[in-house]
Amino acid sequence: MADRDQLIAELSAIVGSAHVITDPTSLTVYECDGATQFKALPDVVVLPTTTQEVSAVVKLANRHNVPFIARGTGTGLSGGMLAVNGGIIIALNRMNRILDIDLANQRAVVEPGVVNLLLTQAVQDDGYYYAPDPSSQQACSIGGNIAENSGGPHTLKYGVTSNHVLGLEMVTTDGEIIEFGGSVEETPGYDIRGVIIGSEGTFGIITKAIVRLLRKPQGYQTLLGIFETIDEASNAVSSIISAGIIPAALEMMDGPVIKAVEEAFHWGFPLDAGAVLIVELDGITAGMQSQVEQITEIFNDHNCREIRYAKDDADRQKIWKSRKSAFGALGRLAPNYITQDGVVPRTQLPKVLRRIAEISEKYNIPIANVFHAGDGNIHPIVLFDERDPDQCERVDAVNTEILTVCAEVGGTITGEHGIGLEKMDYMPLIFSPEDLALMVDIKEIFNPSGLCNPGKIFPTAKSYAKLGLETPNHSLPGK
Amino acid sequence: MPISNPLRYDLNQIVGEAGVLPDDHLNRYQMDGFVPQAVVAPSSTHEIQDVLYYAAEQELSVIPAGNGTKLGIGNLPKKVDLVLSTSRLNQVLEYEPADLTLIVQSGMRLAALQAKLAEHRQYLPLDPPYGDQATIGGITATNSSGSSRLRYGSTRDFVLGMHAVQSSGVVVKSGGRTVKNVAGYDLNKLYIGSFGTLGIITEVAFKLQPLPEIERTVLLTCKEIGQVVNTALEIASSQLLPIFLNLFVNGVPFTEIAEPCLLIGLDGQPETVEWQIDQVGLAAKQNGAIGVGVYEATSQRDIRMSMRSFPEGGWASPIVMSKASLRVTDIEGFIHAALATGNDLRCLAQVMGLMGNGIVYVALSGFPNGDIPAESVAGALAKLREAATNVGGNFIVESAPVEVKRQIDVWGPVGRSFDLMKQIKAKLDPIGLLNPGRFVGGI
Numbered sequence: 001m002a003d004r005d006q007l008i009a010e011l012s013a014i015v016g017s018a019h020v021i022t023d024p025t026s027l028t029v030y031e032c033d034g035a036t037q038f039k040a041l042p043d044v045v046v047l048p049t050t051t052q053e054v055s056a057v058v059k060l061a062n063r064h065n066v067p068f069i070a071r072g073t074g075t076g077l078s079g080g081m082l083a084v085n086g087g088i089i090i091a092l093n094r095m096n097r098i099l100d101i102d103l104a105n106q107r108a109v110v111e112p113g114v115v116n117l118l119l120t121q122a123v124q125d126d127g128y129y130y131a132p133d134p135s136s137q138q139a140c141s142i143g144g145n146i147a148e149n150s151g152g153p154h155t156l157k158y159g160v161t162s163n164h165v166l167g168l169e170m171v172t173t174d175g176e177i178i179e180f181g182g183s184v185e186e187t188p189g190y191d192i193r194g195v196i197i198g199s200e201g202t203f204g205i206i207t208k209a210i211v212r213l214l215r216k217p218q219g220y221q222t223l224l225g226i227f228e229t230i231d232e233a234s235n236a237v238s239s240i241i242s243a244g245i246i247p248a249a250l251e252m253m254d255g256p257v258i259k260a261v262e263e264a265f266h267w268g269f270p271l272d273a274g275a276v277l278i279v280e281l282d283g284i285t286a287g288m289q290s291q292v293e294q295i296t297e298i299f300n301d302h303n304c305r306e307i308r309y310a311k312d313d314a315d316r317q318k319i320w321k322s323r324k325s326a327f328g329a330l331g332r333l334a335p336n337y338i339t340q341d342g343v344v345p346r347t348q349l350p351k352v353l354r355r356i357a358e359i360s361e362k363y364n365i366p367i368a369n370v371f372h373a374g375d376g377n378i379h380p381i382v383l384f385d386e387r388d389p390d391q392c393e394r395v396d397a398v399n400t401e402i403l404t405v406c407a408e409v410g411g412t413i414t415g416e417h418g419i420g421l422e423k424m425d426y427m428p429l430i431f432s433p434e435d436l437a438l439m440v441d442i443k444e445i446f447n448p449s450g451l452c453n454p455g456k457i458f459p460t461a462k463s464y465a466k467l468g469l470e471t472p473n474h475s476l477p478g479k
Numbered sequence: 480m481p482i483s484n485p486l487r488y489d490l491n492q493i494v495g496e497a498g499v500l501p502d503d504h505l506n507r508y509q510m511d512g513f514v515p516q517a518v519v520a521p522s523s524t525h526e527i528q529d530v531l532y533y534a535a536e537q538e539l540s541v542i543p544a545g546n547g548t549k550l551g552i553g554n555l556p557k558k559v560d561l562v563l564s565t566s567r568l569n570q571v572l573e574y575e576p577a578d579l580t581l582i583v584q585s586g587m588r589l590a591a592l593q594a595k596l597a598e599h600r601q602y603l604p605l606d607p608p609y610g611d612q613a614t615i616g617g618i619t620a621t622n623s624s625g626s627s628r629l630r631y632g633s634t635r636d637f638v639l640g641m642h643a644v645q646s647s648g649v650v651v652k653s654g655g656r657t658v659k660n661v662a663g664y665d666l667n668k669l670y671i672g673s674f675g676t677l678g679i680i681t682e683v684a685f686k687l688q689p690l691p692e693i694e695r696t697v698l699l700t701c702k703e704i705g706q707v708v709n710t711a712l713e714i715a716s717s718q719l720l721p722i723f724l725n726l727f728v729n730g731v732p733f734t735e736i737a738e739p740c741l742l743i744g745l746d747g748q749p750e751t752v753e754w755q756i757d758q759v760g761l762a763a764k765q766n767g768a769i770g771v772g773v774y775e776a777t778s779q780r781d782i783r784m785s786m787r788s789f790p791e792g793g794w795a796s797p798i799v800m801s802k803a804s805l806r807v808t809d810i811e812g813f814i815h816a817a818l819a820t821g822n823d824l825r826c827l828a829q830v831m832g833l834m835g836n837g838i839v840y841v842a843l844s845g846f847p848n849g850d851i852p853a854e855s856v857a858g859a860l861a862k863l864r865e866a867a868t869n870v871g872g873n874f875i876v877e878s879a880p881v882e883v884k885r886q887i888d889v890w891g892p893v894g895r896s897f898d899l900m901k902q903i904k905a906k907l908d909p910i911g912l913l914n915p916g917r918f919v920g921g922i
């Protein structure tokens with residue numbers, strides 16, 4: 001960048017030089033998110049504290065014709081916040097105030113940098129919580145959640161981020177400040193708020209959100225079943241859903257994950273188990289026991305080896321900790337791993353998991369599974385060593401095959417992590433050139449200069465080649 | 480039969496005679512006094528495309544419609560030429576009960592769909608106005624939802640994916656058919672609630688719910704509106720999980736009760752419902768209710784039905800129907816404003832409030848001698864809108880006589896996002912073929 005110094009000086013004038021990061025070592029913190037296989041160094045990072053500052057930074061970026069990218073806390077798993085063409089990262093960590101809590105109306109107004117779990121912690125003593133609960137909720141920001149339309153274990157019953165956000169304030173790509181939706185349930189006009197949610201930071205910088213708070217359920221019942229095979233566990237998932245039970249959460253871990261978790265944390269899981277299912281019911285306690293009995297019966301019908309029931313809240317926390325610690329434990333299995341993310345119709349789970357095992361064998365790349373089974377949202381964890389180029393190549397083939405299987409059975413290539421950089425190439429598996437052309441059209445309305453988070457989401461000519469498809473002559477952005 | 484009308488002749492060529500409604504049916508589809516030149520019901524996506532090409536060529540406007548139950552909503556139309564009805568696209572395309580999802584064509588009626596789903600003890604928990612006649616496409620395009628949105632959410636929360644034909648004839652898919660999906664932009668949200676201005680929705684994928692074991696409705700009556708509101712808000716912020724919490728002032732469907740009332744819907748397993756009924760009883764007593772009754776399964780359907788067609792179903796037919804969206808703590812003040820409007824206009828103002836959601840319907844009827852003072856009504860509606868917008872809410876007029884509509888904007892102001900809305904409309908329907916004039920800001 002020719003006039004980097006000039007840019008830095010102007011940015012410092014907006015946010016103060018203490019909040020402009022320019023030295024190469026500090027910048028490396030911002031070179032990647034949780035998908036560490038992708039790296040790109042921004043030219044500069046700014047940490048604004050107000051919407052006006054964000055707006056001024058965006059206007060400045062436009063004047064200098066420099067890309068700008070929002071960043072929450074960098075826990076994303078698709079490379080969404082990477083400055084692939086360099087430019088300014090607008091880090092929202094300092095915009096982390098909860099501006100208003102209105103329990104009577106079950107609403108909160110937050111800045112985008114508020115860490116997900118902190119919102120729940122702010123209201124839990126009053127008996128409320130914020131429902132979307134990504135497994136990364138101790139670290140990820142609500143702004144990032146909105147950009148990715150994140151889910152979590154309890155999505156099964158409570159829906160994803162989009163179901164819990166009523167209003168947004170966004171700095172548009174030309175620096176204007178506009179509000180969408182509001183503090184009430186319905187606002188006339190097109191649901192632009194709904195389109196912004198999940199747009200992966202390509203429509204502007206979200207600077208404020210009005211979100212729903214929910215009343216904490218009266219009670220929980222959490223049980224954990226240990227199964228001989230992953231097949232039986234996934235059939236149990238289907239049986240629960242078709243018995244008319246919608247648990248609050250229904251999560252699965254397979255043998256390799258159980259083993260890693262056990263070796264790391266000693267929860268007392270048998271090392272030879274094929275799969276563990278965690279089921280949580282919540283709601284009104286009267287009548288819940290009969291559902292526990294029903295699930296017990298279903299588990300037993302599927303040769304469940306052992307069922308553990310959480311006796312109290314400490315027990316329940318322990319079960320969830322074993323689930324949420326899974327990612328941490330996986331580091332033991334291989335130097336590197338990629339958390340894949342696909343969704344399939346629930347009834348296809350057994351078939352798809354079998355196919356994944358075959359793919360793993362075919363390429364000699366180990367795959368572990370820990371995922372949101374009730375939603376059919378799989379997270380095959382592809383284990384490898386990035387120092388070995390041959391493995392890296394095979395990993396790429398594994399990813400392609402897994403996602404192709406998901407698409408083939410009527411599923412999709414991402415349930416919660418987003419497309420970002422990681423999945424651009426696979427978009428043609430599920431969207432036609434016409435579908436993508438419309439998305440490009442919409443993007444051009446919000447982001448006509450293309451400066452806001454460039455190089456994401458849309459497939460390139462190379463993507464089509466990789467999938468062995470003919471490149472369409474439209475639908476590639478920038479054409 | 481010789482065909483003298485060239486439009487009819489052309490349309491017959493495109494969709495066949497069975498796809499063109501006889502002319503004596505056209506009045507049913509009139510919108511604010513505009514009678515369409517023809518109503519066509521294509522039987523395939525192909526035919527829809529051909530109708531759109533034809534309309535573009537002939538410069539005819541196209542009004543997408545399901546069964547026509549909500550055609551009255553909107554500003555006065557600019558131009559009503561062809562109504563394009565999806566009624567012949569009425570099949571379930573894919574349904575695997577164990578997946579708890581389905582794909583259905585947009586012209587299927589909700590009632591027919593529910594009957595199919597009930598065979599597997601499942602349902603789509605939407606109960607929009609006129610839910611028995613309304614089609615899936617119409618419900619989706621208007622984002623209409625009913626009482627049960629408190630517990631289960633609105634149409635927006637249930638749509639997983641859809642196919643739509645753009646005015647250019649291009650067929651576009653958005654979303655998918657799995658319960659989670661964040662691939663690409665969530666363009667479903669654009670079509671949901673777009674009132675047919677962005678495309679013809681041809682199929683929709685939904686997530687479903689298991690049918691609850693039992694359903695009960697508790698009716699409680701109080702002397703004062705404030706008591707009903709307090710009871711409702713108390714329940715809304717408790718750990719009870721009502722399906723709906725509907726307040727009624729100046730009449731409750733299916734009863735003769737004149738006092739303010741609260742209807743509380745409860746569903747689930749018998750023990751769960753019983754416990755909640757007891758809790759509701761306690762809340763009612765504490766707030767000074769003068770009557771509490773529990774309705775069982777059979778009357779349940781009637782209750783739901785009559786709420787859907789509020790305030791009809793034995794009530795007056797409304798002259799003006801309006802809907803405010805508010806924070807729940809602002810509802811009570813707004814109800815008093817609505818009642819004052821009735822007084823000012825010397826007509827009957829009836830109110831149904833979805834207390835957990837902050838949605839308040841106000842129906843005006845019974846004007847003296849049947850004369851509708853258009854100017855005063857328009858003025859009163861403007862005042863009501865102010866009452867809603869002053870507290871951060873909004874207010875739309877869902878139906879009103881043409882003379883009243885001439886003097887108001889039924890949607891009210893949209894704010895600074897309007898420019899983006901206009902651009903979206905211009906991108907998706909550049910020639911302004913679809914439903915011109917009816918939506919916000921004359922889109």
Ligand SMILES: Cc1cc2nc3c(=O)[nH]c(=O)nc-3n(C[C@H](O)[C@H](O)[C@H](O)COP(=O)(O)OP(=O)(O)OC[C@H]3O[C@@H](n4cnc5c(N)ncnc54)[C@H](O)[C@@H]3O)c2cc1C
Binds near residue numbers: 070072
């Ligand atoms: C261990 C682990 C577990 C995870 N579990 C889950 C899970 O269960 N469910 C799930 O959905 N995800 C999960 N994730 C993924 C990740 O946590 C989510 O995608 C999260 O929402 C990202 O938030 P962030 O603040 O870290 O965003 P970042 O990574 O900083 O950014 C993500 C994207 O959002 C954009 N963005 C961020 N803030 C804004 C803003 N204010 N305005 C506009 N755009 C913005 C960025 O440009 C980028 O495109 C997990 C990640 C990890 C590491």
